[in-house]
Amino acid sequence: MMQGNLYSxxxxxxxxxxxxGETEKDLIVITADVGDSTRAMYFRxxxxxxxxxxxxxxxxxxxxxxxxxxxxxxxxxxxxxxFLMRAWEQIRNSVARMNLDVKMFVTHAGxxxxxxxxxxxxxxxxxxxxxxxxxxxxxxxxPKDIERSLPVIIKERGPIYYRMGRDYSPPITVGQEYDFKxxxxxxxxxxxxxxxxxxxxxxxxxxxxxxxxxxxxxxxAVINLFSIKPIDEDTIEYYARKTGRVITIEEHSIYGGIGSxxxxxxxxxxxxxxxxxxxxxxxxxARSQRDLLDYYNINYKSIIREAIDLVK
Amino acid sequence: MLVDLGFDIVPMEKxxxxxxxxxIEELNKLRRVAERARKNVIKMLFYDQSIHVGSSLSSIExxxxxxFRYIRNHSNLVDKDWLILSKGHAAPALYxxxxxxxxxxxxxxxxxxxxxxxxQGHPEIFIPGVDMSTGSLGQGLSFGIGxxxxxxxxxxxxxxxxxxxxxxxxxxxxxxxxxHAVVRNLDNLIAFIExxxxxxxxxxxxxxPKNFLPKVWEAVGWKVLNCDGHDFISIxxxxxxxxxxxxxxxxxxxxxxxxxxxAIENTKKQRSSPDDARKSxxxx
Numbered sequence: 001m002m003q004g005n006l007y008s009x010x011x012x013x014x015x016x017x018x019x020x021g022e023t024e025k026d027l028i029v030i031t032a033d034v035g036d037s038t039r040a041m042y043f044r045x046x047x048x049x050x051x052x053x054x055x056x057x058x059x060x061x062x063x064x065x066x067x068x069x070x071x072x073x074x075x076x077x078x079x080x081x082x083f084l085m086r087a088w089e090q091i092r093n094s095v096a097r098m099n100l101d102v103k104m105f106v107t108h109a110g111x112x113x114x115x116x117x118x119x120x121x122x123x124x125x126x127x128x129x130x131x132x133x134x135x136x137x138x139x140x141x142x143p144k145d146i147e148r149s150l151p152v153i154i155k156e157r158g159p160i161y162y163r164m165g166r167d168y169s170p171p172i173t174v175g176q177e178y179d180f181k182x183x184x185x186x187x188x189x190x191x192x193x194x195x196x197x198x199x200x201x202x203x204x205x206x207x208x209x210x211x212x213x214x215x216x217x218x219x220x221a222v223i224n225l226f227s228i229k230p231i232d233e234d235t236i237e238y239y240a241r242k243t244g245r246v247i248t249i250e251e252h253s254i255y256g257g258i259g260s261x262x263x264x265x266x267x268x269x270x271x272x273x274x275x276x277x278x279x280x281x282x283x284x285x286a287r288s289q290r291d292l293l294d295y296y297n298i299n300y301k302s303i304i305r306e307a308i309d310l311v312k
Numbered sequence: 313m314l315v316d317l318g319f320d321i322v323p324m325e326k327x328x329x330x331x332x333x334x335x336i337e338e339l340n341k342l343r344r345v346a347e348r349a350r351k352n353v354i355k356m357l358f359y360d361q362s363i364h365v366g367s368s369l370s371s372i373e374x375x376x377x378x379x380f381r382y383i384r385n386h387s388n389l390v391d392k393d394w395l396i397l398s399k400g401h402a403a404p405a406l407y408x409x410x411x412x413x414x415x416x417x418x419x420x421x422x423x424x425x426x427x428x429x430x431x432q433g434h435p436e437i438f439i440p441g442v443d444m445s446t447g448s449l450g451q452g453l454s455f456g457i458g459x460x461x462x463x464x465x466x467x468x469x470x471x472x473x474x475x476x477x478x479x480x481x482x483x484x485x486x487x488x489x490x491x492h493a494v495v496r497n498l499d500n501l502i503a504f505i506e507x508x509x510x511x512x513x514x515x516x517x518x519x520x521p522k523n524f525l526p527k528v529w530e531a532v533g534w535k536v537l538n539c540d541g542h543d544f545i546s547i548x549x550x551x552x553x554x555x556x557x558x559x560x561x562x563x564x565x566x567x568x569x570x571x572x573x574x575a576i577e578n579t580k581k582q583r584s585s586p587d588d589a590r591k592s593x594x595x596x
Contacts, residue, residue: 060454060488067458071389093448
Protein backbone atom coordinates (compact mmCIF):
# COMPACT_ATOMS: atom_id res chain seq x y z
CA MET A 1 0.00 0.00 0.00
CA MET A 2 2.84 2.41 0.72
CA GLN A 3 5.15 1.72 -2.18
CA GLY A 4 4.01 4.69 -4.24
CA ASN A 5 6.41 7.14 -5.86
CA LEU A 6 8.44 9.28 -3.53
CA TYR A 7 7.55 12.90 -4.04
CA SER A 8 9.01 16.01 -2.46
CA UNK A 9 7.96 17.94 0.64
CA UNK A 10 9.80 21.11 -0.33
CA UNK A 11 8.58 21.05 -3.94
CA UNK A 12 4.99 20.73 -2.80
CA UNK A 13 5.46 23.47 -0.21
CA UNK A 14 7.24 25.91 -2.54
CA UNK A 15 4.72 25.57 -5.34
CA UNK A 16 1.73 25.87 -3.04
CA UNK A 17 3.19 28.90 -1.26
CA UNK A 18 3.61 30.64 -4.62
CA UNK A 19 0.00 29.77 -5.46
CA UNK A 20 -1.26 31.16 -2.17
CA GLY A 21 0.58 34.39 -2.92
CA GLU A 22 -2.08 35.14 -5.54
CA THR A 23 -4.86 35.49 -2.99
CA GLU A 24 -2.83 36.44 0.10
CA LYS A 25 -1.81 39.92 -1.01
CA ASP A 26 -0.13 40.85 2.29
CA LEU A 27 1.97 37.70 2.37
CA ILE A 28 5.69 38.47 2.36
CA VAL A 29 8.30 35.75 2.02
CA ILE A 30 11.65 36.16 3.73
CA THR A 31 14.66 33.89 3.59
CA ALA A 32 18.29 33.93 4.68
CA ASP A 33 19.90 33.00 1.37
CA VAL A 34 18.26 29.61 1.01
CA GLY A 35 15.48 30.56 -1.39
CA ASP A 36 16.50 27.97 -3.96
CA SER A 37 17.03 25.07 -1.57
CA THR A 38 13.77 25.68 0.30
CA ARG A 39 11.83 26.31 -2.96
CA ALA A 40 10.81 29.76 -1.75
CA MET A 41 12.16 30.63 -5.20
CA TYR A 42 8.79 29.84 -6.76
CA PHE A 43 7.31 32.71 -4.75
CA ARG A 44 10.26 34.95 -5.72
CA UNK A 45 9.64 34.25 -9.41
CA UNK A 46 6.05 35.48 -9.13
CA UNK A 47 6.17 38.20 -6.47
CA UNK A 48 9.56 39.89 -6.55
CA UNK A 49 8.35 42.89 -4.55
CA UNK A 50 7.07 40.69 -1.73
CA UNK A 51 10.18 38.55 -1.45
CA UNK A 52 13.21 39.43 0.65
CA UNK A 53 16.50 37.60 0.87
CA UNK A 54 18.25 39.19 3.85
CA UNK A 55 21.48 37.34 3.22
CA UNK A 56 23.02 34.80 5.57
CA UNK A 57 21.63 36.63 8.60
CA UNK A 58 19.14 34.53 10.53
CA UNK A 59 18.92 36.76 13.60
CA UNK A 60 18.26 39.82 11.47
CA UNK A 61 15.75 37.83 9.43
CA UNK A 62 13.65 37.02 12.49
CA UNK A 63 13.51 40.56 13.83
CA UNK A 64 12.96 41.96 10.33
CA UNK A 65 9.94 39.68 10.05
CA UNK A 66 8.82 40.76 13.52
CA UNK A 67 8.96 44.42 12.47
CA UNK A 68 6.95 43.73 9.32
CA UNK A 69 4.34 41.91 11.38
CA UNK A 70 4.22 44.82 13.81
CA UNK A 71 3.02 47.13 11.01
CA UNK A 72 0.37 44.66 9.88
CA UNK A 73 2.12 42.65 7.17
CA UNK A 74 2.05 38.85 6.97
CA UNK A 75 5.69 37.76 6.92
CA UNK A 76 6.55 34.13 6.24
CA UNK A 77 10.08 33.07 7.02
CA UNK A 78 11.27 30.19 4.85
CA UNK A 79 14.51 28.65 5.98
CA UNK A 80 16.43 25.54 6.99
CA UNK A 81 15.19 24.32 10.37
CA UNK A 82 18.70 24.07 11.74
CA PHE A 83 19.80 27.60 10.97
CA LEU A 84 16.60 29.22 12.12
CA MET A 85 17.45 27.73 15.53
CA ARG A 86 20.45 30.05 15.53
CA ALA A 87 17.91 32.82 16.07
CA TRP A 88 15.95 31.00 18.77
CA GLU A 89 16.43 33.83 21.21
CA GLN A 90 15.15 36.36 18.67
CA ILE A 91 12.12 34.15 18.11
CA ARG A 92 11.63 33.91 21.85
CA ASN A 93 12.20 37.53 22.79
CA SER A 94 10.64 39.30 19.83
CA VAL A 95 8.22 37.06 17.92
CA ALA A 96 6.76 34.97 20.73
CA ARG A 97 6.94 37.61 23.46
CA MET A 98 5.04 40.17 21.36
CA ASN A 99 2.83 37.40 19.93
CA LEU A 100 3.52 38.65 16.40
CA ASP A 101 2.00 37.18 13.27
CA VAL A 102 5.21 35.61 11.94
CA LYS A 103 5.08 32.26 10.19
CA MET A 104 8.16 30.08 10.15
CA PHE A 105 8.21 27.47 7.41
CA VAL A 106 11.25 25.28 7.75
CA THR A 107 12.58 22.62 5.44
CA HIS A 108 15.54 20.23 5.84
CA ALA A 109 14.35 19.21 9.31
CA GLY A 110 15.22 15.88 10.87
CA UNK A 111 17.64 13.77 8.80
CA UNK A 112 16.30 15.07 5.49
CA UNK A 113 19.55 16.87 4.71
CA UNK A 114 21.22 13.47 4.83
CA UNK A 115 24.37 14.28 2.89
CA UNK A 116 25.40 17.43 4.73
CA UNK A 117 25.66 15.61 8.01
CA UNK A 118 25.00 16.46 11.64
CA UNK A 119 25.57 20.24 11.36
CA UNK A 120 22.52 20.51 9.09
CA UNK A 121 20.20 18.01 10.73
CA UNK A 122 17.72 19.66 13.11
CA UNK A 123 16.75 17.10 15.73
CA UNK A 124 16.00 19.52 18.57
CA UNK A 125 13.80 22.14 16.91
CA UNK A 126 10.39 20.80 18.00
CA UNK A 127 11.56 20.85 21.62
CA UNK A 128 12.93 24.38 21.27
CA UNK A 129 9.78 25.75 19.63
CA UNK A 130 7.30 23.86 21.77
CA UNK A 131 8.48 25.52 24.98
CA UNK A 132 7.70 29.01 23.71
CA UNK A 133 4.50 30.70 24.90
CA UNK A 134 2.18 31.76 22.02
CA UNK A 135 4.01 29.47 19.57
CA UNK A 136 2.15 26.80 17.61
CA UNK A 137 4.05 23.81 16.18
CA UNK A 138 2.80 21.95 13.12
CA UNK A 139 4.39 18.87 11.51
CA UNK A 140 2.83 17.62 8.24
CA UNK A 141 3.37 13.95 7.42
CA UNK A 142 3.56 14.15 3.65
CA PRO A 143 2.84 16.42 0.66
CA LYS A 144 -0.87 15.72 1.00
CA ASP A 145 -0.75 17.03 4.56
CA ILE A 146 1.01 20.18 3.29
CA GLU A 147 -1.81 20.70 0.80
CA ARG A 148 -4.39 20.28 3.57
CA SER A 149 -2.75 22.58 6.07
CA LEU A 150 -0.85 25.38 4.31
CA PRO A 151 -3.91 27.46 3.34
CA VAL A 152 -5.19 27.20 6.93
CA ILE A 153 -1.82 28.09 8.45
CA ILE A 154 -1.41 31.17 6.24
CA LYS A 155 -4.77 32.50 7.42
CA GLU A 156 -4.17 31.77 11.12
CA ARG A 157 -2.95 34.72 13.20
CA GLY A 158 0.07 34.49 15.49
CA PRO A 159 3.44 32.75 15.43
CA ILE A 160 3.58 29.26 13.93
CA TYR A 161 6.52 26.89 13.44
CA TYR A 162 5.82 24.60 10.49
CA ARG A 163 8.30 21.74 10.12
CA MET A 164 9.10 19.93 6.88
CA GLY A 165 11.81 17.74 5.46
CA ARG A 166 13.34 17.97 2.02
CA ASP A 167 12.60 15.45 -0.72
CA TYR A 168 12.05 12.11 1.03
CA SER A 169 8.30 11.88 1.46
CA PRO A 170 6.63 8.49 1.15
CA PRO A 171 2.85 8.80 0.73
CA ILE A 172 1.25 8.39 4.14
CA THR A 173 -2.06 10.20 4.14
CA VAL A 174 -2.99 9.86 0.49
CA GLY A 175 -6.50 8.47 0.35
CA GLN A 176 -7.23 9.63 3.89
CA GLU A 177 -10.24 11.88 4.25
CA TYR A 178 -9.75 14.71 6.70
CA ASP A 179 -9.45 18.47 6.79
CA PHE A 180 -6.66 20.04 8.76
CA LYS A 181 -7.48 21.81 11.98
CA UNK A 182 -4.95 23.30 14.38
CA UNK A 183 -4.96 21.33 17.61
CA UNK A 184 -6.43 18.19 16.09
CA UNK A 185 -4.87 14.71 15.76
CA UNK A 186 -5.96 12.26 13.04
CA UNK A 187 -6.46 8.53 13.28
CA UNK A 188 -4.90 7.18 10.11
CA UNK A 189 -5.39 3.56 11.12
CA UNK A 190 -7.72 2.05 13.71
CA UNK A 191 -6.65 -0.56 16.25
CA UNK A 192 -7.32 -1.75 19.78
CA UNK A 193 -4.23 -3.43 21.29
CA UNK A 194 -1.65 -0.71 20.79
CA UNK A 195 -1.40 2.84 19.48
CA UNK A 196 1.52 4.38 17.61
CA UNK A 197 1.60 8.17 17.73
CA UNK A 198 3.91 10.42 15.79
CA UNK A 199 4.24 13.08 13.13
CA UNK A 200 6.17 13.62 9.93
CA UNK A 201 7.63 11.18 7.44
CA UNK A 202 8.26 8.47 10.06
CA UNK A 203 4.53 7.79 10.11
CA UNK A 204 5.26 5.68 7.03
CA UNK A 205 7.14 3.34 9.38
CA UNK A 206 4.27 3.49 11.85
CA UNK A 207 1.83 2.28 9.19
CA UNK A 208 4.22 -0.38 7.93
CA UNK A 209 4.78 -1.65 11.47
CA UNK A 210 1.02 -1.65 12.14
CA UNK A 211 0.50 -3.74 9.02
CA UNK A 212 3.10 -6.28 10.17
CA UNK A 213 1.72 -6.33 13.72
CA UNK A 214 -1.78 -7.04 12.43
CA UNK A 215 -0.37 -10.18 10.80
CA UNK A 216 0.87 -11.22 14.25
CA UNK A 217 -2.57 -10.60 15.70
CA UNK A 218 -1.79 -7.28 17.37
CA UNK A 219 -4.42 -4.71 16.45
CA UNK A 220 -2.54 -1.44 16.08
CA ALA A 221 -3.86 2.11 15.74
CA VAL A 222 -1.79 4.90 14.18
CA ILE A 223 -2.32 8.56 15.07
CA ASN A 224 -0.98 11.46 13.00
CA LEU A 225 -0.37 14.11 15.66
CA PHE A 226 0.15 16.81 12.97
CA SER A 227 -0.47 19.63 15.47
CA ILE A 228 2.19 19.20 18.14
CA LYS A 229 1.21 22.39 19.87
CA PRO A 230 -1.59 22.84 20.70
CA ILE A 231 -1.85 19.06 21.06
CA ASP A 232 -5.03 17.00 20.89
CA GLU A 233 -5.20 15.82 24.49
CA ASP A 234 -8.60 14.18 24.09
CA THR A 235 -7.60 11.94 21.19
CA ILE A 236 -4.35 10.98 22.93
CA GLU A 237 -6.22 10.06 26.11
CA TYR A 238 -8.96 8.22 24.20
CA TYR A 239 -6.51 5.94 22.43
CA ALA A 240 -4.42 5.38 25.56
CA ARG A 241 -7.60 4.20 27.30
CA LYS A 242 -8.66 2.11 24.34
CA THR A 243 -5.34 0.32 23.78
CA GLY A 244 -3.44 0.65 27.06
CA ARG A 245 -0.09 0.85 25.24
CA VAL A 246 1.59 3.77 23.47
CA ILE A 247 4.61 3.94 21.20
CA THR A 248 5.74 7.32 19.93
CA ILE A 249 7.97 7.81 16.90
CA GLU A 250 9.62 11.00 15.75
CA GLU A 251 12.44 12.16 13.49
CA HIS A 252 13.66 14.27 16.39
CA SER A 253 15.27 13.89 19.78
CA ILE A 254 13.20 11.83 22.19
CA TYR A 255 14.09 14.42 24.80
CA GLY A 256 11.54 17.22 24.75
CA GLY A 257 10.00 16.23 21.44
CA ILE A 258 6.77 14.56 20.34
CA GLY A 259 7.09 11.58 22.69
CA SER A 260 7.61 13.95 25.59
CA UNK A 261 4.57 15.99 24.56
CA UNK A 262 2.42 12.83 24.52
CA UNK A 263 3.86 11.71 27.88
CA UNK A 264 3.02 15.09 29.42
CA UNK A 265 -0.60 14.55 28.45
CA UNK A 266 -0.83 10.93 29.56
CA UNK A 267 0.94 11.32 32.88
CA UNK A 268 -1.71 13.90 33.71
CA UNK A 269 -4.78 12.21 32.23
CA UNK A 270 -4.29 8.46 31.86
CA UNK A 271 -0.81 6.98 32.43
CA UNK A 272 -0.03 3.85 30.40
CA UNK A 273 3.21 2.06 29.52
CA UNK A 274 5.05 3.96 26.76
CA UNK A 275 8.00 3.47 24.45
CA UNK A 276 9.86 6.34 22.79
CA UNK A 277 11.43 5.94 19.36
CA UNK A 278 13.53 8.82 18.05
CA UNK A 279 16.98 10.34 18.04
CA UNK A 280 19.22 10.20 21.08
CA UNK A 281 22.28 11.87 19.61
CA UNK A 282 23.57 13.83 16.59
CA UNK A 283 23.21 12.45 13.10
CA UNK A 284 25.87 11.85 10.43
CA UNK A 285 26.19 11.87 6.67
CA ALA A 286 24.49 9.27 4.53
CA ARG A 287 23.50 8.77 0.91
CA SER A 288 19.81 8.78 1.81
CA GLN A 289 17.44 9.78 4.59
CA ARG A 290 16.21 6.20 4.69
CA ASP A 291 19.74 4.98 5.49
CA LEU A 292 19.84 7.33 8.47
CA LEU A 293 16.44 6.33 9.82
CA ASP A 294 17.53 2.70 9.64
CA TYR A 295 20.98 3.41 11.08
CA TYR A 296 19.49 5.15 14.13
CA ASN A 297 16.71 2.58 14.54
CA ILE A 298 13.94 5.05 13.89
CA ASN A 299 11.98 2.67 11.73
CA TYR A 300 9.24 0.06 11.58
CA LYS A 301 11.54 -2.66 12.86
CA SER A 302 12.06 -0.77 16.12
CA ILE A 303 8.34 -0.23 16.46
CA ILE A 304 7.65 -3.95 15.98
CA ARG A 305 10.32 -4.86 18.54
CA GLU A 306 8.94 -2.43 21.12
CA ALA A 307 5.35 -3.47 20.36
CA ILE A 308 6.06 -7.16 20.97
CA ASP A 309 7.78 -6.22 24.21
CA LEU A 310 4.81 -4.09 25.29
CA VAL A 311 2.08 -6.65 24.60
CA LYS A 312 3.80 -9.74 26.02
CA MET B 313 34.19 64.21 27.00
CA LEU B 314 33.96 63.50 23.29
CA VAL B 315 35.04 60.43 21.43
CA ASP B 316 37.60 60.94 18.69
CA LEU B 317 35.66 59.77 15.68
CA GLY B 318 38.72 59.75 13.47
CA PHE B 319 37.01 61.67 10.67
CA ASP B 320 35.33 65.02 10.10
CA ILE B 321 32.02 65.54 11.77
CA VAL B 322 29.30 66.55 9.35
CA PRO B 323 28.63 70.27 9.90
CA MET B 324 25.20 71.05 11.26
CA GLU B 325 23.78 74.54 11.09
CA LYS B 326 20.04 74.18 10.66
CA UNK B 327 17.92 73.63 13.70
CA UNK B 328 14.43 72.66 14.70
CA UNK B 329 11.85 69.98 14.17
CA UNK B 330 11.85 69.07 10.47
CA UNK B 331 14.01 72.10 9.86
CA UNK B 332 11.98 74.59 11.91
CA UNK B 333 14.25 76.58 14.22
CA UNK B 334 14.18 75.67 17.88
CA UNK B 335 12.81 78.55 19.93
CA ILE B 336 14.01 79.68 23.36
CA GLU B 337 10.61 78.74 24.77
CA GLU B 338 10.81 75.24 23.33
CA LEU B 339 14.37 74.86 24.49
CA ASN B 340 13.38 75.85 28.01
CA LYS B 341 10.51 73.41 27.92
CA LEU B 342 12.77 70.54 26.81
CA ARG B 343 15.18 71.46 29.61
CA ARG B 344 12.42 71.42 32.21
CA VAL B 345 11.11 68.06 30.96
CA ALA B 346 14.56 66.50 30.96
CA GLU B 347 15.36 67.91 34.37
CA ARG B 348 12.20 66.43 35.87
CA ALA B 349 12.73 63.11 34.09
CA ARG B 350 16.31 62.95 35.35
CA LYS B 351 15.21 63.64 38.91
CA ASN B 352 12.47 61.04 38.63
CA VAL B 353 14.89 58.39 37.40
CA ILE B 354 17.12 59.09 40.39
CA LYS B 355 14.07 59.16 42.65
CA MET B 356 13.12 55.65 41.45
CA LEU B 357 16.10 54.47 43.51
CA PHE B 358 14.05 55.17 46.64
CA TYR B 359 11.71 52.42 45.53
CA ASP B 360 13.93 49.97 43.66
CA GLN B 361 17.72 49.87 43.72
CA SER B 362 18.14 47.37 40.90
CA ILE B 363 17.16 49.65 38.00
CA HIS B 364 19.84 50.67 35.48
CA VAL B 365 20.29 54.30 36.46
CA GLY B 366 23.63 54.91 34.75
CA SER B 367 22.46 53.94 31.26
CA SER B 368 19.14 55.68 31.79
CA LEU B 369 20.72 59.04 32.63
CA SER B 370 22.79 58.75 29.47
CA SER B 371 19.59 58.69 27.37
CA ILE B 372 17.39 61.40 28.94
CA GLU B 373 17.98 64.24 26.46
CA UNK B 374 17.78 62.05 23.36
CA UNK B 375 14.48 60.54 24.54
CA UNK B 376 13.15 63.97 25.52
CA UNK B 377 14.03 65.45 22.12
CA UNK B 378 12.49 62.55 20.22
CA UNK B 379 9.31 62.24 22.26
CA PHE B 380 8.65 65.97 22.63
CA ARG B 381 9.92 67.20 19.29
CA TYR B 382 9.83 64.50 16.63
CA ILE B 383 7.63 61.50 17.32
CA ARG B 384 4.30 61.95 15.51
CA ASN B 385 1.43 59.89 16.75
CA HIS B 386 -1.13 58.43 14.35
CA SER B 387 -3.75 55.72 14.63
CA ASN B 388 -2.50 54.18 11.39
CA LEU B 389 0.49 51.92 12.07
CA VAL B 390 2.30 53.01 8.91
CA ASP B 391 1.76 56.74 9.43
CA LYS B 392 2.93 56.89 13.02
CA ASP B 393 6.52 57.29 14.07
CA TRP B 394 8.11 54.37 15.91
CA LEU B 395 10.47 54.68 18.85
CA ILE B 396 12.49 51.56 19.57
CA LEU B 397 14.66 51.54 22.68
CA SER B 398 17.00 48.76 21.64
CA LYS B 399 19.12 49.44 24.72
CA GLY B 400 16.15 48.34 26.77
CA HIS B 401 17.93 48.65 30.12
CA ALA B 402 17.44 52.42 29.83
CA ALA B 403 13.73 51.77 30.34
CA PRO B 404 13.51 54.00 33.46
CA ALA B 405 14.50 57.00 31.32
CA LEU B 406 11.90 56.09 28.70
CA TYR B 407 9.21 55.73 31.37
CA UNK B 408 10.16 59.03 33.03
CA UNK B 409 9.93 60.92 29.72
CA UNK B 410 6.71 59.13 28.72
CA UNK B 411 5.29 60.18 32.10
CA UNK B 412 6.14 63.81 31.29
CA UNK B 413 4.29 63.39 28.00
CA UNK B 414 1.27 61.96 29.81
CA UNK B 415 1.45 58.38 28.57
CA UNK B 416 2.18 57.03 32.01
CA UNK B 417 0.83 58.17 35.37
CA UNK B 418 3.72 59.54 37.43
CA UNK B 419 2.67 57.38 40.41
CA UNK B 420 3.43 54.33 38.28
CA UNK B 421 7.09 55.34 38.20
CA UNK B 422 7.44 54.57 41.89
CA UNK B 423 6.06 51.08 41.37
CA UNK B 424 8.67 50.18 38.74
CA UNK B 425 9.54 46.46 38.78
CA UNK B 426 6.98 45.87 41.53
CA UNK B 427 4.92 42.68 41.17
CA UNK B 428 1.74 44.74 41.00
CA UNK B 429 3.17 47.56 38.89
CA UNK B 430 2.87 48.27 35.18
CA UNK B 431 6.49 49.17 34.48
CA GLN B 432 8.83 46.27 33.76
CA GLY B 433 12.59 46.27 34.14
CA HIS B 434 12.80 46.38 30.35
CA PRO B 435 10.23 47.81 27.90
CA GLU B 436 7.16 45.74 27.04
CA ILE B 437 4.59 46.66 24.40
CA PHE B 438 1.74 46.55 26.91
CA ILE B 439 3.18 49.74 28.42
CA PRO B 440 1.70 52.87 26.76
CA GLY B 441 4.20 54.53 24.43
CA VAL B 442 6.37 51.42 24.00
CA ASP B 443 6.60 50.23 20.37
CA MET B 444 8.81 47.17 20.82
CA SER B 445 9.47 44.81 23.70
CA THR B 446 13.21 44.84 24.14
CA GLY B 447 15.77 43.86 26.75
CA SER B 448 17.97 41.49 24.80
CA LEU B 449 20.55 43.64 23.05
CA GLY B 450 21.06 43.88 19.32
CA GLN B 451 17.51 43.24 18.16
CA GLY B 452 16.00 46.71 17.81
CA LEU B 453 17.64 47.72 14.54
CA SER B 454 16.50 44.61 12.66
CA PHE B 455 12.97 45.12 13.97
CA GLY B 456 13.19 48.78 12.93
CA ILE B 457 14.18 47.72 9.40
CA GLY B 458 11.11 45.49 9.28
CA UNK B 459 8.87 48.33 10.42
CA UNK B 460 10.45 50.86 8.06
CA UNK B 461 10.18 48.43 5.14
CA UNK B 462 6.53 47.70 5.94
CA UNK B 463 5.83 51.44 6.05
CA UNK B 464 7.44 51.91 2.63
CA UNK B 465 5.54 48.99 1.12
CA UNK B 466 2.28 50.57 2.29
CA UNK B 467 3.23 54.08 1.20
CA UNK B 468 3.03 55.32 4.80
CA UNK B 469 4.71 58.41 6.19
CA UNK B 470 6.01 56.92 9.45
CA UNK B 471 9.61 57.19 10.53
CA UNK B 472 11.49 54.77 12.71
CA UNK B 473 13.91 55.81 15.45
CA UNK B 474 16.12 53.16 17.05
CA UNK B 475 18.30 53.89 20.09
CA UNK B 476 21.25 51.61 20.71
CA UNK B 477 24.14 51.64 23.14
CA UNK B 478 27.84 51.48 22.36
CA UNK B 479 28.27 48.19 24.23
CA UNK B 480 25.37 46.83 22.17
CA UNK B 481 27.50 47.20 19.05
CA UNK B 482 29.34 44.04 20.11
CA UNK B 483 26.28 42.02 19.07
CA UNK B 484 26.58 40.26 15.71
CA UNK B 485 22.98 41.02 14.80
CA UNK B 486 23.84 44.73 14.61
CA UNK B 487 26.20 43.93 11.74
CA UNK B 488 23.50 41.86 10.03
CA UNK B 489 21.06 44.75 10.36
CA UNK B 490 23.49 47.52 9.46
CA UNK B 491 24.30 45.89 6.14
CA HIS B 492 20.64 45.04 5.53
CA ALA B 493 19.22 48.57 5.99
CA VAL B 494 21.37 49.98 3.20
CA VAL B 495 20.08 47.41 0.71
CA ARG B 496 16.50 48.46 1.48
CA ASN B 497 17.24 52.18 0.93
CA LEU B 498 15.41 53.16 4.10
CA ASP B 499 15.38 56.94 4.28
CA ASN B 500 12.77 56.66 7.05
CA LEU B 501 15.13 54.92 9.46
CA ILE B 502 17.26 56.80 11.97
CA ALA B 503 19.51 55.03 14.43
CA PHE B 504 21.18 56.50 17.49
CA ILE B 505 24.27 54.97 18.99
CA GLU B 506 24.99 56.36 22.43
CA UNK B 507 28.70 56.55 23.00
CA UNK B 508 28.93 56.71 26.77
CA UNK B 509 32.13 54.68 26.75
CA UNK B 510 31.06 52.06 29.27
CA UNK B 511 29.49 48.65 29.06
CA UNK B 512 28.46 46.35 31.89
CA UNK B 513 31.90 45.16 32.94
CA UNK B 514 33.91 48.31 32.32
CA UNK B 515 35.19 50.87 29.79
CA UNK B 516 34.44 49.97 26.17
CA UNK B 517 38.05 50.72 25.24
CA UNK B 518 39.25 47.88 27.42
CA UNK B 519 36.57 45.38 26.39
CA UNK B 520 36.04 46.01 22.69
CA PRO B 521 36.99 49.42 21.31
CA LYS B 522 34.20 51.26 19.50
CA ASN B 523 36.01 54.25 17.99
CA PHE B 524 36.22 52.66 14.56
CA LEU B 525 32.45 52.23 14.34
CA PRO B 526 31.54 55.49 12.53
CA LYS B 527 33.96 54.58 9.74
CA VAL B 528 32.42 51.14 9.47
CA TRP B 529 28.86 52.46 9.27
CA GLU B 530 29.92 55.04 6.72
CA ALA B 531 31.74 52.47 4.62
CA VAL B 532 28.66 50.24 4.65
CA GLY B 533 26.66 53.13 3.20
CA TRP B 534 24.92 54.87 6.08
CA LYS B 535 24.77 58.63 6.49
CA VAL B 536 26.88 59.11 9.60
CA LEU B 537 26.24 62.04 11.93
CA ASN B 538 27.44 63.06 15.32
CA CYS B 539 25.95 65.02 18.19
CA ASP B 540 26.31 65.93 21.82
CA GLY B 541 23.71 63.60 23.28
CA HIS B 542 22.95 65.92 26.19
CA ASP B 543 22.40 69.06 24.07
CA PHE B 544 18.93 69.56 22.60
CA ILE B 545 20.11 71.79 19.76
CA SER B 546 22.88 69.41 18.78
CA ILE B 547 20.51 66.41 18.91
CA UNK B 548 17.84 68.25 16.89
CA UNK B 549 20.32 69.39 14.28
CA UNK B 550 21.53 65.84 13.83
CA UNK B 551 18.00 64.49 13.43
CA UNK B 552 17.14 67.22 10.91
CA UNK B 553 20.22 66.27 8.89
CA UNK B 554 19.33 62.61 9.17
CA UNK B 555 15.81 63.24 7.86
CA UNK B 556 17.30 64.84 4.76
CA UNK B 557 19.86 62.12 4.18
CA UNK B 558 17.84 60.15 1.62
CA UNK B 559 19.21 56.92 3.10
CA UNK B 560 19.45 55.30 6.51
CA UNK B 561 21.22 57.58 8.95
CA UNK B 562 23.05 56.85 12.17
CA UNK B 563 23.76 59.46 14.80
CA UNK B 564 26.68 58.83 17.10
CA UNK B 565 25.68 60.63 20.27
CA UNK B 566 28.38 61.41 22.77
CA UNK B 567 26.84 60.91 26.17
CA UNK B 568 27.89 60.49 29.77
CA UNK B 569 26.80 57.45 31.69
CA UNK B 570 25.14 58.49 34.95
CA UNK B 571 24.96 62.10 33.72
CA UNK B 572 23.87 64.47 36.51
CA UNK B 573 24.23 61.91 39.31
CA UNK B 574 27.65 62.42 40.93
CA ALA B 575 27.66 59.09 42.79
CA ILE B 576 27.97 57.13 39.54
CA GLU B 577 28.59 59.73 36.81
CA ASN B 578 31.00 58.64 34.09
CA THR B 579 31.60 55.22 35.62
CA LYS B 580 30.47 51.72 34.69
CA LYS B 581 28.18 51.74 37.75
CA GLN B 582 24.51 51.25 36.94
CA ARG B 583 23.11 51.38 40.44
CA SER B 584 23.32 53.41 43.60
CA SER B 585 21.77 53.74 47.05
CA PRO B 586 18.69 55.69 48.14
CA ASP B 587 21.05 57.79 50.29
CA ASP B 588 23.09 58.83 47.26
CA ALA B 589 19.86 59.53 45.43
CA ARG B 590 18.57 61.72 48.29
CA LYS B 591 21.84 63.62 48.44
CA SER B 592 21.84 64.20 44.71
CA UNK B 593 18.25 65.43 44.65
CA UNK B 594 18.84 67.77 47.61
CA UNK B 595 21.97 69.24 46.01
CA UNK B 596 20.20 69.80 42.73
